[in-house]
Amino acid sequence: MEVSGLSFHRAKGLEADYTILLDVSEGDYGVPSRIEDDEPLNLVMPRPETFEYAEERRLFYVALTRASRGVFLLTNSREPSRYVGELSEIAGDNLRFETIDGAALRQCPTCRAGHLVQRIGPANRRFLGCSQFPTCDHAEPVK
Incomplete structure (x- = not known):
């Protein structure tokens, strides 16, 4: 090679x-x-x-x-x-978005350049938010 x-x-x-x-x-x-x-x-x-x-x-x-x-x-x-x-x-x-180790990352459906990461909001509620925040404010509940 x-x-x-x-x-x-x-x-x-x-x-x-x-x-x-x-x-x-x-x-x-x-x-x-x-x-x-x-x-x-x-x-x-x-x-x-x-x-x-x-x-x-x-x-x-x-x-x-x-x-x-x-x-x-x-x-x-x-x-x-x-x-x-x-x-x-x-x-x-x-x-396909993935980490340097090859693990898949979920692509942000709004900006399509970021990926979804788990975040903690008010009252310690967990949600998925775009890695490009604050440029992209996509968020969704953790399933």
């Missing part, structure tokens, strides 16, 4: 059985990166992009499609990339 570590750029044109995308989270060095483009580069670009993070989105798609059998996304559960929510909408039941 061969394991290679490649950037999204270097993965173009290649294929693997499985790919693992690391740190698919929001942030300066996340996906998409919040580091501003170089202004001189913007001057030589043929026309400005109208879609937010268009180049980053294309590179992410390239990285996703390098796998012939499966893709694993490792993300910070507190700040997953906006693309995780978008993929959730598209993939539906073909997307």
Whole structure:
């Protein structure tokens, strides 16, 4: 078995059985990166992009499609990339959230980027709430 570590750029044109995308989270060095483009580069670009993070989105798609059998996304559960929510909408039941140990996590049905965690509310009542709270306030009773 061969394991290679490649950037999204270097993965173009290649294929693997499985790919693992690391740190698919929001942030300066996340996906998409919040580091501003170089202004001189913007001057030589043929026309400005109208879609937010268009180049980053294309590179992410390239990285996703390098796998012939499966893709694993490792993300910070507190700040997953906006693309995780978008993929959730598209993939539906073909997307599975799990812990680093492989235990299944129940996906939030409202935001689709978070997962449900047990919380304790007023009067010590237990409920399931979204891991993305306060951004997503989905809650439901524990069954």
